[in-house]
Amino acid sequence: AQRVTQPEKLLSVFKGAPVELKCNYSYSGSPELFWYVQYSRQRLQLLLRHISRESIKGFTADLNKGETSFHLKKPFAQEEDSAMYYCALLMDTGRRALTFGSGTRLQVQP
């Protein structure tokens, strides 16, 4: 069965520091990976997906199939980046719903 692991429940950094939110997955097929973000009192929204290879709000994520990882990175954290971040996986066959990791809360301190 597929699984998404986010090992850190909370990541606290200072403004301007680099950020890396870790995500590892297990799945035997070719998954699509996503990062979703939930700001305070807002709904869950897509941040980025690996196939688009875009940088959104300064965040990037590279799919590493060898290490089965999809870590989210930003070189300089901003206070407005404080939010809950979820890594999610979509299988290439079968069920078309997302499988989510447990989430990491990012706190960016001034």
Place this chain on the structure above:
Amino acid sequence: SAVISQKPSRDICQRGTSLTIQCQVDSQVTMMFWYRQQPGQSLTLIATANQGSEATYESGFVIDKFPISRPNLTFSTLTVSNMSPEDSSIYLCSVGMGGNLPAYGYTFGSGTRLTVV
């Protein structure tokens, strides 16, 4: 992307009662899902709502407890039946298109925060 209206946004219910949550989408979508997010935990898929047929439930979720309707491509309901305090959670509707996902992926409703007392 699709815009979802989910109602109610929150409710406090007595144990043993039932609550029906509505998910209305402003455009036709092929995929509709219901998730549960228990306090401090991640999103867990309850079921896929299928238009015109019975929902497909995930392991640990049954139709008698979580009956789902999907009469058309823009609307679905989830009922939480015979509630107990353990059902206190946020319930989320999610929609998307089948086949290759568009750039915006799946869209989520704002959630229904349910407290059972």
